[in-house]
Amino acid sequence: MDFFRPYIDLAYWNHGYFFFAPNPGPSHLLKCRLYWDDGRQPMELWFPDRQRQWPRLFYHRHFMLAEQLHMLFVPAEMPADFPDPEGWRRQRAAYEARRAAFIEHLRHRYGAARVEMVRVEHRPLTPDERMAGMALTDPRTYRELPEEVPGPVGEELP
Amino acid sequence: MSLWQAASQWLAMWGRGWNRFWFSPRLPHTLALVRLLGGSMLFYTHLVWARDLEGFFGPHAWIPPDLSRQQAAGSWAWSHLWFVQSTAALWALHVAALLVFAALAVGFFTSFVAPLAWLLAVSYCHRLNGALFGLDQINVTIAFCLAIGRSGDAYSLDCLWRKLRAQPVPEKSVWTNLAIRLLQLHLCIIYLFGGMGKLRGETWWIGDAFWYSIASYEYQSWDITWLAPYPALMSLVSHVTVFWETYYCALVWPRLTRPIALALAVLVHGGIAVFLGMPTFGMAMLIANLAFVPEAWVSAVVACLIGPIGRLHGRACGPVVDR
Incomplete structure (x- = not known):
């Protein structure tokens, strides 16, 4: 494979084709809270947000930013049974760098003094819940993800 | 017949099949339709980035250029957009890229813009790692195949231009077949x-x-x-x-x-x-x-869909006859 590596990397073949595999699962969003020093009220922004991001492809780009940040997540403390300590350090550094870049982007764009960012998991309803009349956006289906706890690993995106 | 003769014949049969599969000349209509639609998709995909060019490519982007470059460290990935700092340069390059994708879609200087469109699509992907999904993978695959084949030999401004200048219109091409075969195999994979x-x-x-x-x-x-x-x-x-x-x-x-x-x-x-x-x-x-989809079907459906323009184009680029 190493022989083909330059070609594969350069031509952007260095990815897998998954398309809702292995399982369609919960979505991951970013809830951001922006603060200013001049007395303005804090503002809450969600990424993705259907109301703010259009056309659909533009919305989907923001969705992918949130999903792929979540995919990078590994906890700050390496779990004792983690198989690859060096891999963990690399991935943690990548996650922290990307998260910091997202915060800096929002801080710069809105001129905010401080930005808080939380990853939020939104699970799909079961058929029974849907038949019982529960809405897809029911608040009980959202869960804020702490930075310390490992997230699911290995879920790929369509 | 000896075992050796049987093996030789079998290998020769496979060799002929291999050559027929990859190197038979092919009419351009299917690849041209892929170019028209795939080029339009490339144009639209990149047009949407203009909704927030600074936010995705600027120095304070979601993933700034330095971080994008750092993420690609150790690989052979490369993007011209890693080196763009000024907003004016960013817009100039983006508009130029959009023009290339538009030229590909309408088939204008196709043999020049098709490889350029592929290089640009790949370069955008390397810059935007972190905001991509299946669409970008397929866009690049289509662009790669268009860069190889003679997709401007039908349904294109190039084709109409040849008609106006009474130049001969290219018919079948091995390169077109290679592009179609690669796209087919990529889909299977x-x-x-x-x-x-x-x-x-x-x-x-x-x-x-x-x-x-x-x-x-x-x-x-x-x-x-x-x-x-x-x-x-x-x-x-x-x-x-x-x-x-x-x-x-x-x-x-x-x-x-x-x-x-x-x-x-x-x-x-x-x-x-x-x-x-x-x-x-x-x-x-x-x-x-x-x-x-066979070229004859594409030609017939396109002619039916676009009516008079199709008839004009049919005269310009010749009817589909499987010679």
Whole structure:
């Protein structure tokens, strides 16, 4: 494979084709809270947000930013049974760098003094819940993800 | 007949088949339609970045240039957009890229803009790692094949220009066949790995996967969760999807099963486009699937669809006759 590596990397073949595999699962969003020093009220922004991001492809780009940040997540403390300590350090550094870049982007764009960012998991309803009349956006289906706890690993995106 | 003779004949037969598969000249109409639609998709995909060019490419982007470059460290990935700092330069380069994609779509200086469009699409992908998804993978695959084949030999401004200057119109080309064959094989690989990836997931075995796809609020563009009381139907859709995706690489070649494989592609990708909020991805996959549609069909359908322009173009680029 190493022989083909330059070609594969350069031509952007260095990815897998998954398309809702292995399982369609919960979505991951970013809830951001922006603060200013001049007395303005804090503002809450969600990424993705259907109301703010259009056309659909533009919305989907923001969705992918949130999903792929979540995919990078590994906890700050390496779990004792983690198989690859060096891999963990690399991935943690990548996650922290990307998260910091997202915060800096929002801080710069809105001129905010401080930005808080939380990853939020939104699970799909079961058929029974849907038949019982529960809405897809029911608040009980959202869960804020702490930075310390490992997230699911290995879920790929369509 | 000795064993040696039998083996020689068998190898010669395979050699002829190999050459016929890859190196038979092919008419341009299918690849030209892929160019027209795929080029339009590339144009639209990149046009949407203009909604927030600074936010995705500028020095304070979601993923700034230095971080994007750092993420690609150790690989051979490269993007010209890593080195752009000024807003004016960013816009100038983006408008130039849009012009290239538009030129590809309409077939203007196609043999020059097609490889350039592929290089640009790849460069954008390397810059935007972290905001990409299946659409970008398919866009690049289509652009790669267009860069190889003679996609400007039909349905193009190049073709009309030749007509105006009374120049001969190219007919069959080995390069066009190579491009179509590569696109066909890429599709088989894409579906095979997509199908095998699904086989690792228990929801696809149980039959719940379709439900959990349509019940995802973030993906959903048309709510069909009223299907909840019909678990058997949802299981059927899940299982047919996995079966079709895994065996596409076998079903799409025989003439008997090809229409079934392509009809299922229309249903699956049409469904993704309409119900799962990814019209661009769904359409890009269908554009790629055109690689399996014979040139004569494409020519007939296009002529029928565009009427008088089609007749003009037919005169310009010649009728499809499988010589």
